[in-house]
Amino acid sequence: MAKKIVVDPIPRIEGHLRIEAKVNDANVIEDAYSTGTMWRGIEVILKDRDPRDAWAFAERICGVCTTVHALASVRCVEDALGIQIPTNARIIRNLMEATQTTQDHLVHFYHLHALDWVDVVSALKADPKQASEIAQSISPWPKSSVGYFKDLQARLVSFVESGQLGIFANGYWGHPAYKLPPEVNLIAVAHYLEALDFQKEIVKIQTIFGGKNPHPNYLVGGMACAIDINSDTAINIERLNMVKQIIDQTQTFIDQVYIPDLLAIAGYYKGWLHGGGLGNYMSYGDFPETNVNDFKSLLWPRGVILNKDLSTVIDVDPRDPNQIKEEISHSWYTYSNGSDKGLHPWQGETKPNYTGPKPPFDFLDTDKQYSWLKTPRWKDHAVEVGPLARVLVAYAKGDPMIKDTVGLVLGKLGVGPEALFSTLGRTAARGIECKQTAGFMGHFYDQLIANIKTGDFKTFNSDRWEPSSWPKECKGFGYTEAPRGALGHWIRIKNEKIDEYQIVVPSTWNASPRDGKGNSGAYESALKGTPMADPTKPLEIIRTIHSFDPCLACASH
Amino acid sequence: MPTTQTFAEVFESRGISRRDFLKFCSFTSVSLGLAPSMLPKVVEAMEKKPRLPVIWLHGLECTCCTESFIRSSHPMTADLVLNMISLDYDETLNAAAGHQLEEIRKKIMKDYNGKYILAVEGNIPTKDNGVYCMIGGESFLNIVKETAAGAAAVIAWGACASFGCVQNAHPNPTGAVPVSEIIKDKPIVKVPGCPPIAEVMTGVITHFHTFGTLPELDRLGRPKAFYGTRIHDKCYRRAFYDAGMFVHAFDEESTRKGWCLYKMGCKGPTTYNSCSKIQWNAGTSFPIGSGHPCIGCSEPGFWDKGPFYTRLAEVSFLGTDTTADKIGVVAVGAAAAGAAAHAAVTAVKKQKAGNDEKK
Amino acid sequence: MSRIIEEIYVWRLPVRLYHWINALCIVVLSTTGMYIAWPLMSAPVGEAALHHSMALWRYFHYVVAFIFIGNFLYRMYYALLVNDQYARFGGFRPWSPEWWGVPFKEQVASYLFLREDEPNYVGHNPVAALAHFVFIFCGSVFMIVTGLAMYGENNPGGFTETWFGWALPLLGGSYGLRYAHHLVAWIFPFYVIVHLYAVFRHDIVDRTSVTSSIITGFKHKVEDEASV
Numbered sequence A: 001m002a003k004k005i006v007v008d009p010i011p012r013i014e015g016h017l018r019i020e021a022k023v024n025d026a027n028v029i030e031d032a033y034s035t036g037t038m039w040r041g042i043e044v045i046l047k048d049r050d051p052r053d054a055w056a057f058a059e060r061i062c063g064v065c066t067t068v069h070a071l072a073s074v075r076c077v078e079d080a081l082g083i084q085i086p087t088n089a090r091i092i093r094n095l096m097e098a099t100q101t102t103q104d105h106l107v108h109f110y111h112l113h114a115l116d117w118v119d120v121v122s123a124l125k126a127d128p129k130q131a132s133e134i135a136q137s138i139s140p141w142p143k144s145s146v147g148y149f150k151d152l153q154a155r156l157v158s159f160v161e162s163g164q165l166g167i168f169a170n171g172y173w174g175h176p177a178y179k180l181p182p183e184v185n186l187i188a189v190a191h192y193l194e195a196l197d198f199q200k201e202i203v204k205i206q207t208i209f210g211g212k213n214p215h216p217n218y219l220v221g222g223m224a225c226a227i228d229i230n231s232d233t234a235i236n237i238e239r240l241n242m243v244k245q246i247i248d249q250t251q252t253f254i255d256q257v258y259i260p261d262l263l264a265i266a267g268y269y270k271g272w273l274h275g276g277g278l279g280n281y282m283s284y285g286d287f288p289e290t291n292v293n294d295f296k297s298l299l300w301p302r303g304v305i306l307n308k309d310l311s312t313v314i315d316v317d318p319r320d321p322n323q324i325k326e327e328i329s330h331s332w333y334t335y336s337n338g339s340d341k342g343l344h345p346w347q348g349e350t351k352p353n354y355t356g357p358k359p360p361f362d363f364l365d366t367d368k369q370y371s372w373l374k375t376p377r378w379k380d381h382a383v384e385v386g387p388l389a390r391v392l393v394a395y396a397k398g399d400p401m402i403k404d405t406v407g408l409v410l411g412k413l414g415v416g417p418e419a420l421f422s423t424l425g426r427t428a429a430r431g432i433e434c435k436q437t438a439g440f441m442g443h444f445y446d447q448l449i450a451n452i453k454t455g456d457f458k459t460f461n462s463d464r465w466e467p468s469s470w471p472k473e474c475k476g477f478g479y480t481e482a483p484r485g486a487l488g489h490w491i492r493i494k495n496e497k498i499d500e501y502q503i504v505v506p507s508t509w510n511a512s513p514r515d516g517k518g519n520s521g522a523y524e525s526a527l528k529g530t531p532m533a534d535p536t537k538p539l540e541i542i543r544t545i546h547s548f549d550p551c552l553a554c555a556s557h
Numbered sequence B: 001m002p003t004t005q006t007f008a009e010v011f012e013s014r015g016i017s018r019r020d021f022l023k024f025c026s027f028t029s030v031s032l033g034l035a036p037s038m039l040p041k042v043v044e045a046m047e048k049k050p051r052l053p054v055i056w057l058h059g060l061e062c063t064c065c066t067e068s069f070i071r072s073s074h075p076m077t078a079d080l081v082l083n084m085i086s087l088d089y090d091e092t093l094n095a096a097a098g099h100q101l102e103e104i105r106k107k108i109m110k111d112y113n114g115k116y117i118l119a120v121e122g123n124i125p126t127k128d129n130g131v132y133c134m135i136g137g138e139s140f141l142n143i144v145k146e147t148a149a150g151a152a153a154v155i156a157w158g159a160c161a162s163f164g165c166v167q168n169a170h171p172n173p174t175g176a177v178p179v180s181e182i183i184k185d186k187p188i189v190k191v192p193g194c195p196p197i198a199e200v201m202t203g204v205i206t207h208f209h210t211f212g213t214l215p216e217l218d219r220l221g222r223p224k225a226f227y228g229t230r231i232h233d234k235c236y237r238r239a240f241y242d243a244g245m246f247v248h249a250f251d252e253e254s255t256r257k258g259w260c261l262y263k264m265g266c267k268g269p270t271t272y273n274s275c276s277k278i279q280w281n282a283g284t285s286f287p288i289g290s291g292h293p294c295i296g297c298s299e300p301g302f303w304d305k306g307p308f309y310t311r312l313a314e315v316s317f318l319g320t321d322t323t324a325d326k327i328g329v330v331a332v333g334a335a336a337a338g339a340a341a342h343a344a345v346t347a348v349k350k351q352k353a354g355n356d357e358k359k
Numbered sequence C: 001m002s003r004i005i006e007e008i009y010v011w012r013l014p015v016r017l018y019h020w021i022n023a024l025c026i027v028v029l030s031t032t033g034m035y036i037a038w039p040l041m042s043a044p045v046g047e048a049a050l051h052h053s054m055a056l057w058r059y060f061h062y063v064v065a066f067i068f069i070g071n072f073l074y075r076m077y078y079a080l081l082v083n084d085q086y087a088r089f090g091g092f093r094p095w096s097p098e099w100w101g102v103p104f105k106e107q108v109a110s111y112l113f114l115r116e117d118e119p120n121y122v123g124h125n126p127v128a129a130l131a132h133f134v135f136i137f138c139g140s141v142f143m144i145v146t147g148l149a150m151y152g153e154n155n156p157g158g159f160t161e162t163w164f165g166w167a168l169p170l171l172g173g174s175y176g177l178r179y180a181h182h183l184v185a186w187i188f189p190f191y192v193i194v195h196l197y198a199v200f201r202h203d204i205v206d207r208t209s210v211t212s213s214i215i216t217g218f219k220h221k222v223e224d225e226a227s228v
Ligand code: HEM
Pocket: C015, C018, C019, C022, C023, C024, C026, C027, C075, C087, C122, C123, C124, C125, C128, C132, C136, C192, C195, C196, C199, C210, C211, C212, C213, C214
C-alpha cells in the first residue's frame, strides 16, 4: 500500500512549496503533487496603475531573480506602446540580465542546492592535506593550500562544538544518498563560504546601472543611468572599469571554482540519474543583439523540444492565442466564463477562490484544487523550462558554443547526452549555462564600449514617455529567459492605465499542478519513479525539486 | 540545552589572538558608527554572550530582504551567521526540510524562551483564515503569533514586515498586514526598505548582540542610526536642488550632469533611509546615484503614491483618480463660479426689488 | 442719498493690522509653497553653489510662515484676553444648539435668497464666523502644525521635531504629511474668493461699508432714502 508523505516547508528555495508524494512499499515514489502555498495578488494589484510604474511592482514578485520581472515588464509596456529603446539601453539590460543569471546560478548551486549532494558533517573527518591535493588537481584556484583547509576545518569543528548549529541543524547528515568522500565535502564547504562572499560582488554591476541590488531600477523607454565619459556624475570610465573588473572576476570564479566543483561532485553521482521527468522543453530565447522582436538575433535561441527529440525544434509564439494557455482545474482560482477552459494571457483573469482545507491541516485534497499556481500549457503540452531547456534548445539548434561546452562536460564525466535528461543533467546544464553567460557579460561589455566609442551616449527614448502620446487602447507582450526559465508578461492598456496584466512565470510552468486532462507538470513528473533510501528523510525529493531551483513567489505571484 | 560559546571563545578556538579580537571589536564599533569610548562595552559584549538565536520567518514576500542580507560586506554575512548569531531557522538557508525544520523552530522556542529574536520578512495575510500563506499546513498568521510569544524582540525586515509592501498595496487582495498589527506586546524594530540596505540589516542585528539593547527608534519604530534623516538631507545632488537646477527629462544634458531629480518625482525629500549615505552594495551606488528618482521604498504605503515619476501622487477621490492640485483647482474654480452665480442672482433680485419699489 | 445714522468703530487697529498681515502672509505662503511644489524657473547655468533659487523660495516660505504663526498667536491672544467685543470669539458657540438658531438660519436663508431682507451684524455674522473658523482657524492650525512638523524634519531631535514630529506617523509618514500640507493649502485661495465676494456683496447690498471697515475700522449703519 502506498503511503503519502509530505515535505512542507521545502527549504532552500524562494517562497512556499509543499510536496505530497505517494511512496510504495519498495520506497519508490509513485506519484507526487506540487503545491504553491502562497498567493499575493500582484496581477490584481497592478490593475489601474500607470504602465510606466509596472516594472517596480512586477520586480517585487521576486527578490531572488530580481531584475527579470522588471525587464519583462518594461519590454511588454514598450511593446504595447511601440517604443524602440536605444542601443546602449539594450546592451545594459542584457548585461544586467547576464549578471542576474550568473549570480543566481552560483547562489543556487552553493547555497540552495549543494547541501543535497554535500554532507557538511562528513567534512569534519576530511584530511586537509588530501583535500588540498584534490583541489589543486581540479583547479588552479589559489585558495587551496593545506593550511587553508586545515583552518577551515578547525572553524567548522569549533562551530559544531558550540552546539549551536544554526542553519546546518537537523540536516540529513549521514544519509546513504550522500556519496562524496570527506575531502570533497570539505572543499565544497569551503566554496560554500567563498561563494557566499563572492556573489555579492557580481551584483554590483546592477548597482552601477540600476542603483541597487536587489531590485535595481528600470525605465520604460530605456535606462535611467546617463552615460557621459566626460562627466563625473554619469557612467564614465571609472564605472566601466569596475564593471569590467567584476566581469573578469566572475569568469574566473566560475571557471576555477564553480565548474570544477560541479564536475567533481557530479562524478560521484553519475550513477544517480533519476528525475528526468517530462522530456518536453521550452525556451522563449533571450539576449537580443538587435531588438527583442528580432528572434534571429537572440543569443539564447527559442523553441520547443518534445519527447526528448533533439532532432526537431518547434517554433513557439507566445502571442498566438492557441499556443499558451493557463488552466485552473486544480488551482484555487475561478474564471468568469468557466474554469474548465484554459485562457491565453491576453484574455487571462486572476480571481482567487480557495477551496482547500482550513489550516491547520495534514493533507490536501489533491483530486480537487490544490495549489495557488495556475497550470500553463503549450499547445496542451506540459513543458519544462529553465537552464536545461535552454541548453537543449541551443544544442538541438546546433549552437557551436553550447555544443562545445556540453561535449566537454559530458566527456569529462564519461556519460552520453541521455544523462542530461535527469536531476543531475539539470544541475549540470545550469553550470554550463552559467559559464556561457559569464562569457556573454564580457561580450556585452565590449559592445557597450564599442558603441560609446561611436559617440552614442543615448540611454533613453522619450518619444512615448507622455501618456498623452499613447493610443487609447493597446496590448503588449514582454518576455525574457529568467534564471529559472521562460518568463512572459502580457499587458492591456486602456485610457493610460493598466487594464489587465498577466504574468506566466518559469516556476509556474515547472511547479504547476495537474491540468484538466490530469497531466502533471515538470516537478511532479520528475519525482515519479525515484527510489528513496528512507522516506522519513526525503533527501531524494528535495534534491530533484532543488534541481529546478524553485521560486514559488514567482510561480504564484 | 546545548553548550554555547561566547564570541571570545569562538575566536580563541579559531586560534585568533587577543589582539586580533580587540581589532575586530574596534572595527565593529567603527562600522556601527560608535564613539571610541564604547569600545570596552563592545569587547565585553563579545566576550560574554553566547550566539544569539534567531528565528527568521518568511511570509508574503519576495525574499529580497534575505537576498539583501547576504550581500552584507561589514560584517560579512558568513561571519555574522557563523560567529555572531545563531540563525537557527530560516527557510531560505536551512539544511533541514519539512517536519525536521519545524522541529528546530519548536526547540528554539522552548530552549531559549524569552531570549531569541524573531525576525519576520514579509506581510501576514489575514483574509480567509490566512490561506494566502501556509507553511507546513499551518497559516503564517498562526505561526507568527505562536513564534512571537516567546521572543525577546521582533525585527520587522523590509517594507513588507514594517509597513506592508507591494502585496498590501491597493486593493490588498489578501488582507496583508505588517507585523505590528498582529504582534502588540513585543518590542518591534522596523527596518524598512524594499529591500533594506544589507549593512543596515546586519547593523541592526549586531547592535542588539553587542549592546544587549535594541537600537533607539524613531517615531515610526525605525532605528535612528539608519533612518534618522531623509535621503534628501544627505544627497550629493542637494546642491543642485538648492540652486534650482533640475533634470526635466531622462537622458538630457542635465541628466548627464547629475542635476537634481526632484521634478522627475524623486521622493528623497520625504524618505528616511541611508541610501545617500551608506549607499548600496558596499557603497557602489544608490538609485539617485544611477539616475533614477527615489521611489520612497522605505516609507509607509509608498506603492500607492504613484505614478512614481511625478511629485504629486494620484489619490482616489469620489471614485476617480486625481491629485491634490486637481482637487484644489476644481474647488477654487467652483468657488469662483459659485460667487459669480450668486452675484448674478443678487443683481437680478435687486433689479426686481427696485422695479417693485418703483411701481 | 442714504444717510449715515450711526458710525461704529468695529475693527480696532490690532485687528486690522492682524488682518492685513495675515492676508499678505497667506498670499506669500501660497505662492512660495506652490513654487516649492512646482519649481518652474529654468535652470541657471554655472556652478550650483552660486545659485539659490530653490533655497530662497523655501527660505521665504519659512520666514513668512513664522510671521504668519506669530500673527495668528497674536490674534488668539487678542480674542481671548483683550476686551474687544467685536474681536472676541465669545459669541462663537457652535457646540450650543442655540448658536445654530434664528440668526444663523436667517443668515443662511438670506444667502440662499430665501428671504428678502438682509440681516445686519456689527461684528461677524454667524455664517462668516463659521467660515472663518473652519477655513482660517482650522486651516491655519493645520498648516502650522504640519508645516512645523515638516520644518522639524530638517533637524531631527531638535525643538520643532520634538514638539511637532508626532504629526508624521499620524499622516502616514513624511510623504503623507507633505501631501496633506499641499492639499489643505488650497483652502486659502478657495476661501479668499468666497470671502472677497461676501465682503463686496455685503457692501453693495447692505451698504454698511464693510470693505472700508477693514481699513478704517468703521462700519456705518445707513438709512435708505426710499424707506424714509
Ligand atoms: C488673503 C486674503 C484675505 C484673508 C485670508 C482674509 C481673512 C479675513 C479674516 C480671517 C477676517 C476675520 C477678521 C477677524 O475677525 O479677525 C476677515 C475679515 C474681513 N476682511 Fe478679510 N481677508 C483677506 C482679504 C481681504 C480683502 C482684500 C478685503 C477687502 C477688500 C477684506 C475685507 C475684510 C472685511 C471687510 C472683513 C470684516 C468682515 C466681517 O464683518 O465679517 N479681506 N478677513
